[in-house]
Amino acid sequence: MKVALFVPCFIDAFFPDVAVATLELLERFGCEVAYPLDQTCCGQPMANSGCHTDAAGAEALFVRNFAGYDHIVGPSASCIHHVRENLIAIPQTDEVKHVRENAYELVEFLHDVLGVREFPWAEFPHTVGLHNGCAALRALRTASMSELNETPFSKPLTLLSAVKGIRFAMPKRPDECCGFGGTFSVYEEPVSARMGYDKVQDHHGAGAEYIVSADMSCLMHQKGCAERLELPIKFLHIAQVLNGVRE
Amino acid sequence: MNKPIDHAEASSEFIAASDHIEFHDRRLWDLRTKRDRATAAIPEWEELRTLASQIKEHTLTHLADYLEQFERQAQANGATVHWARDAAEHNQIVHDIMAARGAKSLVKSKSMLTDECEMRPFLEQRGIEVIETDLGERIQQLDDEPPSHIVVPAVHKLRTDVAEVFARTLGTDPNNSDVHYLAESQRRTTRPSFLSADAGMTGANFAIAETGAVVVCTNEGNADLSVHLPRLYIASIGIEKIIPRTEHLGVFVRMLSRSALGSPITQMTSHFRVPRPGTEMHIVLVDNGRADRLAMADFWYSLKCIRCGACMNTCPVYRRSGGLSYGATYSGPIGAIIDPTYNLRKYSTLPFASTLNGSCTNVCPVRINIHDQLYKWRQVIAERNALPFVKKQAMKMGGKLLASPRLYRIAVEAAGAGVEYLPRIMMYSRANAWGKQREVPAAPAMTFRQWWLKNRGKP
Numbered sequence: 192m193k194v195a196l197f198v199p200c201f202i203d204a205f206f207p208d209v210a211v212a213t214l215e216l217l218e219r220f221g222c223e224v225a226y227p228l229d230q231t232c233c234g235q236p237m238a239n240s241g242c243h244t245d246a247a248g249a250e251a252l253f254v255r256n257f258a259g260y261d262h263i264v265g266p267s268a269s270c271i272h273h274v275r276e277n278l279i280a281i282p283q284t285d286e287v288k289h290v291r292e293n294a295y296e297l298v299e300f301l302h303d304v305l306g307v308r309e310f311p312w313a314e315f316p317h318t319v320g321l322h323n324g325c326a327a328l329r330a331l332r333t334a335s336m337s338e339l340n341e342t343p344f345s346k347p348l349t350l351l352s353a354v355k356g357i358r359f360a361m362p363k364r365p366d367e368c369c370g371f372g373g374t375f376s377v378y379e380e381p382v383s384a385r386m387g388y389d390k391v392q393d394h395h396g397a398g399a400e401y402i403v404s405a406d407m408s409c410l411m412h413q414k415g416c417a418e419r420l421e422l423p424i425k426f427l428h429i430a431q432v433l434n435g436v437r438e
Numbered sequence: 439m440n441k442p443i444d445h446a447e448a449s450s451e452f453i454a455a456s457d458h459i460e461f462h463d464r465r466l467w468d469l470r471t472k473r474d475r476a477t478a479a480i481p482e483w484e485e486l487r488t489l490a491s492q493i494k495e496h497t498l499t500h501l502a503d504y505l506e507q508f509e510r511q512a513q514a515n516g517a518t519v520h521w522a523r524d525a526a527e528h529n530q531i532v533h534d535i536m537a538a539r540g541a542k543s544l545v546k547s548k549s550m551l552t553d554e555c556e557m558r559p560f561l562e563q564r565g566i567e568v569i570e571t572d573l574g575e576r577i578q579q580l581d582d583e584p585p586s587h588i589v590v591p592a593v594h595k596l597r598t599d600v601a602e603v604f605a606r607t608l609g610t611d612p613n614n615s616d617v618h619y620l621a622e623s624q625r626r627t628t629r630p631s632f633l634s635a636d637a638g639m640t641g642a643n644f645a646i647a648e649t650g651a652v653v654v655c656t657n658e659g660n661a662d663l664s665v666h667l668p669r670l671y672i673a674s675i676g677i678e679k680i681i682p683r684t685e686h687l688g689v690f691v692r693m694l695s696r697s698a699l700g701s702p703i704t705q706m707t708s709h710f711r712v713p714r715p716g717t718e719m720h721i722v723l724v725d726n727g728r729a730d731r732l733a734m735a736d737f738w739y740s741l742k743c744i745r746c747g748a749c750m751n752t753c754p755v756y757r758r759s760g761g762l763s764y765g766a767t768y769s770g771p772i773g774a775i776i777d778p779t780y781n782l783r784k785y786s787t788l789p790f791a792s793t794l795n796g797s798c799t800n801v802c803p804v805r806i807n808i809h810d811q812l813y814k815w816r817q818v819i820a821e822r823n824a825l826p827f828v829k830k831q832a833m834k835m836g837g838k839l840l841a842s843p844r845l846y847r848i849a850v851e852a853a854g855a856g857v858e859y860l861p862r863i864m865m866y867s868r869a870n871a872w873g874k875q876r877e878v879p880a881a882p883a884m885t886f887r888q889w890w891l892k893n894r895g896k897p
Binding site: 198200202203204205206207208210228229230231232234237239240241242243245246247248251277315329330333336337338339340341358364366367368370371372373374375378379380381382386387388411412414418419 | 445446449450453459477480752755759791794796799800806817825830831836839840842850871873874877879884887888889894
């Protein structure tokens, strides 16, 4: 299967290991992965700030980079959510529609499209607190949410449960937003940081050695909070754990 | 005042009081948890939400007809119906009704509408004494503060704060913060007002078109005393409170208190329909911007709100900033999508006081798409030039940079740029905000693109 790898800007710049793990994981399952070299960002930062017209250039570039592929996979739910639901600053040509309809967040691509359930190379003998970012949870619906009366399900948990030796910690408020929220993290810094502190302390209190998530932006924020609080807690993207990272 | 509310600054003060924020967050999360348990006990809960939403949608799209039906029924019941275009008309009508009858004092139950209209100061300036009889609202009145929550108005206060307010205003023991002592003190001082007041007032949770009944849901019985003791009763009702028939009430009554507090029903669900012999009942139907909101394609859905406060209880931002930080009558997620319709510039910051996490939308009993509306308000606010200049420029620059592979690469790959430059570009400026309480991510040896070219790039 031919797949185009979408590496969101902040992952490209700060967390190349996450992109490498995503790439290797897809290749382990036989995907032929291309990385369009002129990609930058999906346009979400501007659109979420109300400046959707300023996102038009980034959105057009995104479509130019990815229009030629059957599947577009990125390790970030909020970026994929933007592409799928909100990439509307440019005319909706067939190319644009194709890109929007075929953009997948990594967990849903593994779980739903590839349908994989085994990760025999992966072993992670640690206690993990799973963080579902809000875009994954309430927009892409990769897990059930506590707000709704619905049958419990969790695609990330299903995948992680196949990893040898892994244990899970149960925080008191697993669904609560961690307070990143893109530009919110700087324009509403006091509340954002407080939410982050509460989040990492909840996981720490539950005994988590690692916080693992399919959303690196949440983790970037939580990691910054935990380091400031000097909490002995580490952070990994779900791609790294599924790809068999050894710690 | 047209200056935008500085929600971030206000929340910073709220967070600094650590006892308060911890209590506030815990108390409201407790309500959210109770709500989860109460709704889980009803297998058809999600269907009820859909039904409630449909009833409200239907009513709002036939609002004029139902309002006129309500007016006819209320008149047939012996009530007098008044129409108020805005807050000023509402306040004047209430004053005129009271003045014409020589009424000098008013006992009232909690009504967000009268807060919205700023009725209390209007009447007080004209020599009318107004006594709030809901415990939380009374605490806020005595402390000269607006309510911070639409259901639990003084939830941001600790009981020691209440003891201080009561000691200052009611002469209670400042060192006794026992809840029963405080509640009993408030009762003792408020009760005589019911007997002596010239007029009573309530808001309405629902107004039934088919019967002309005003339905008020409370837990303290204060609304009933306000209605039944004085000889004059005035109900102030926002026009969106109409529902077509009594049978629809069953849907909403099942949802209101479960959503608000996690209890199956409020202690009192009172139907006020016909004035007692020898007394008068007046109903003021208030627009105050609602008709304009109804005409807004993206935002009319907010009129479905039944004011349960579930979106506030679940909102992680509201719980950590407090209702007063929104600087508006309506706070929290529902406030952030209603307030800009009153004053776009003043409340332009509120739709940004959200992470767009979507929890509010999913607890809303009438399925208001709150977080989608927050997103849409952001677009409207930017289009109408109500964004701060610096933020607007940052977005323009960000847009240019991210539209150009070359500029983007210069930004992310420049030697030593990582730590200093990158956070500014990628965290969208506002100098140093990221690093104030968080560590900045360390810049890796190379970007992923550089790694790819080195390891996978074909020569």
